[in-house]
Amino acid sequence: MKKPLAGALLALLLTGAAAVPAAASAPRETVAQAPAVSAVGFAGTVALSNCSGSVVRMPSSLPSDPALVLSNGHCLETGFPAAGEVVVNKRSSRSFTLLNSAGTGVGTLRASKIAYGTMTDTDISIYQLTKTYAQIQSTYGISALTLNDTHPVQGSAISVVSGYWKRIYNCNVDGFVYRMKEGDWTWKDSVRYTSACNTIGGTSGSPVIDTATGKVVAVNNTGNENGESCTVNNPCEIDENGTVTVRQGINYAQETYTIVPCVGPGNVIDLNRAGCALPKP
Numbered sequence: 215m216k217k218p219l220a221g222a223l224l225a226l227l228l229t230g231a232a233a234v235p236a237a238a239s240a241p242r243e244t245v246a247q248a249p250a251v252s253a254v255g256f257a258g259t260v261a262l263s264n265c266s267g268s269v270v271r272m273p274s275s276l277p278s279d280p281a282l283v284l285s286n287g288h289c290l291e292t293g294f295p296a297a298g299e300v301v302v303n304k305r306s307s308r309s310f311t312l313l314n315s316a317g318t319g320v321g322t323l324r325a326s327k328i329a330y331g332t333m334t335d336t337d338i339s340i341y342q343l344t345k346t347y348a349q350i351q352s353t354y355g356i357s358a359l360t361l362n363d364t365h366p367v368q369g370s371a372i373s374v375v376s377g378y379w380k381r382i383y384n385c386n387v388d389g390f391v392y393r394m395k396e397g398d399w400t401w402k403d404s405v406r407y408t409s410a411c412n413t414i415g416g417t418s419g420s421p422v423i424d425t426a427t428g429k430v431v432a433v434n435n436t437g438n439e440n441g442e443s444c445t446v447n448n449p450c451e452i453d454e455n456g457t458v459t460v461r462q463g464i465n466y467a468q469e470t471y472t473i474v475p476c477v478g479p480g481n482v483i484d485l486n487r488a489g490c491a492l493p494k495p
Contacts, residue, residue, distance in 0.1 A: 215288045215337075215396070215436045215447060216418035216465075217264050254423055255315035258359045259377035260323065262310060265289035266378040268421040269312070269323070269343075269350065270430060271358040272477045277348035279481040281358060283310055283325065283341040284470070285419030286435050287333040294333060297398040300495040301331035302483065306341060312354060317380035320354050329483045330476075333399045334493045336468045337435040339419075340483065359421055362429040363474040366390075366405055371425045374407075374434050374467070378416040384425075385410035394466060396436055396449035405432045405467040406451075413437060413465045422467045430470055437465030 260267045260283060267285035287301075288294050291308055295301060306328045311319040324344050331339040343350075347358050366387055374383040391404040405422065407413075413420070413434055422432035441462035442448035449466065451459040475489035485494045 215286070216413055216415055216434065217288065253428060254373040254375065254382065254425055256313040256317040256375060256377060256380065256382075257315040257356050259313050259375050259421065260310035261313065261319070261377040261380075262289060262308070262419065263291070264378075264416075265418040266376045266416065266420040266434070267310060268375070268377070268430065269347075269356075269358040270361050270421070271347060272361055272474050272481070273363055275347065275358075275477075275481055277351070278346055280326070281323070281343040281345055281347050281350055282329065282481055283323070283343060284361075284421065284430070284433055284473075285339045285341070286433060286468075287331045287337045287339050288435070289419045290328065290331050290339050292328075295331060297400070298334055299332065300334065300493050301328055301339075302485075302495055304328040304331075308341065310341075311377070312350070312356060313377050313380070314354070314356060317377075320356070323350070330492070332493050335400070335402045336472065336492070337399070337401060338433060338468060338470070338473065340473070342481070359423070360429050361470050361474055362424065362427065362431050363471050365471055366424070366431040366469060370431070372407070372411075372431070373423045373425055374411050374413055374417065374420050375423060376413070376417040376420045376434075378420075379414075381417075383411040383413055383417075388464075391451045391466065392454050393452040394449050395444045395452060397444075397446040401468060403469060405469060406461075407465050407467070409464065411465055412463070432467035432469050434465070434467045438462050
């Protein structure tokens with residue numbers, strides 16, 4: 215899982231990557247592979263104390279709705295949820311640094327609660343904020359990112375936008391993983407990146423943006439660091455036949471279209487809504 219690690223920080227300090235603009239720190243890929251990402255910046259992303267995230271809206275969200283922040287379940291301030299654990303409507307006052315398109319922090323947003331969080335089937339946390347989308351827009355001139363309501367497409371050009379590191383990784387959707395296992399946790403239908411998205415610690419919770427639509431299709435969460443099989447920080451892929459595959463150096467995300475059916479009027483998480491398949495407590 216991609217929480218900040220001392221090794222990642224050291225690597226960035228040695229290479230100077232943390233100090234260069236996002237364009238200069240683009241991943242190592244050939245010109246033929248590079249997607250058109252001119253419209254993708256940091257606006258709407260946030261930096262957490264230990265991860266990345268983004269202010270997100272559903273396609274049906276209203277300006278008057280309380281805003282939501284999306285990150286990973288393993289980024290919760292309460293620690294990693296156990297396998298099978300689901301957190302709903304838990305009080306929180308966590309703060310988030312809101313970034314503009316250039317990656318500059320423009321203000322602090324605060325949570326009122328953890329609306330939803332889990333590491334079962336997926337790896338997501340959704341915070342409800344004390345401000346509405348309209349209030350954020352009025353104060354900071356920044357709009358929320360919209361969650362796409364359909365499954366990502368293989369081969370699509372994507373950008374993984376880390377508010378923690380103020381760094382953008384550009385690559386493509388390489389494919390989808392039937393089951394991915396890491397330590398005690400198992401995730402369903404995960405997104406696998408092409409190798410150019412060589413994300414590091416601190417990128418956990420970054421929105422994965424389809425560069426053709428500008429919409430969020432997934433949330434970055436892990437990668438196989440050492441070539442081990444199914445251990446923490448070394449997820450393995452399991453296909454429909456139970457065959458296990460290990461891809462050292464390859465990174466992954468969790469799809470977010472499954473969140474949309476679970477959010478009702480007023481941005482309320484309702485796990486009993488028609489079409490909602492997120493795990494329940």
